[in-house]
Structures are given as C-alpha cells and as structure tokens.
Amino acid sequence: MTQDPKRHLQEDGDVATDRRIRVHKPRRYKVIVHNDNYTTMEFVVVVLMKFFHKSETEATHLMLSVHHRGHAVAGVFGKDVAETKVQQVVCFAQEHGMPLRLSAEPE
Numbered sequence: 001m002t003q004d005p006k007r008h009l010q011e012d013g014d015v016a017t018d019r020r021i022r023v024h025k026p027r028r029y030k031v032i033v034h035n036d037n038y039t040t041m042e043f044v045v046v047v048l049m050k051f052f053h054k055s056e057t058e059a060t061h062l063m064l065s066v067h068h069r070g071h072a073v074a075g076v077f078g079k080d081v082a083e084t085k086v087q088q089v090v091c092f093a094q095e096h097g098m099p100l101r102l103s104a105e106p107e
Contacts, residue, residue, distance in 0.1 A: 028107040029082035033062070035070045039093065039100040047100065048074060051089050076107055 031052075033044065041063050048059035052074045065072035077085065082104035093100035 026078055028076050029079050029104045030076050030107050031074045031082050031085050032071050032103050032105060033066050033074050034101040034103065035066050036099055036101060039098045041067065043093070043096065043098050044100065047089055047092065051085055051092070074102070079104070 033048075044063040044066060045056065045059040048054045048062055049056060052059075054062065054074075062072045062074065075085070076082075086102045086104050089100065089102050
C-alpha cells in the first residue's frame with residue numbers, strides 16, 4: 001500500500017489520527033516602478049533592461065505605462081528577490097542622480 005507523502009499518521013495512545021500537512025506556495029511580490037517628474041524616460045528604459053532583463057521594446061512599453069498611468073509592474077518575484085531588486089535599482093538611480101522610486105508589494 002502506498003502512502004500519500006502529504007499525510008502522516010500520528011499515534012495518540014491507542015488511537016491513530018490522520019493529519020495532513022499543508023504546503024503553501026511562498027507569497028509573490030510585484031516590483032512596481034513609480035512615475036516622477038525628474039527621472040528621464042531613457043534612464044527608466046536602461047533600468048528595465050539592466051535589472052529586469054526586458055528587451056528594448058518591452059522596456060519602452062513599460063516606461064510609457066509608468067509615464068501615462070503613474071506606475072507599472074516591472075516583474076513578480078519572491079519576497080527576497082523583489083526587495084533586493086528594489087534596493088539595487090534605487091542605489092543605481094541615486095548614483096546617477098535620479099530620484100527613481102520603486103516598491104515591492106504582495107501580489
């Protein structure tokens with residue numbers, strides 16, 4: 001007889017109880033690029049290509065979404081990766097004198 005790997009029998013005295021282990025997928029986070037009045041459109045395209053591995057066409061399309069809608073999702077990642085990307089981009093932007101703002105929000 002094969003056993004379901006997610007099921008465990010636990011013996012409590014004389015009674016065996018069936019207990020299922022719940023496995024949850026880790027929560028995903030959206031990295032959002034926010035619009036501002038100072039960061040150049042070209043710089044946003046460079047960031048999207050360099051840090052989010054977008055093609056020039058994809059990066060341009062996302063940059064225009066940021067410009068017209070005020071924000072756009074650059075990518076969806078695990079929490080640690082999303083937070084690291086936000087930190088890397090903000091540091092890169094500061095080094096280049098740009099106030100580009102990103103955030104990581106649960107999906």
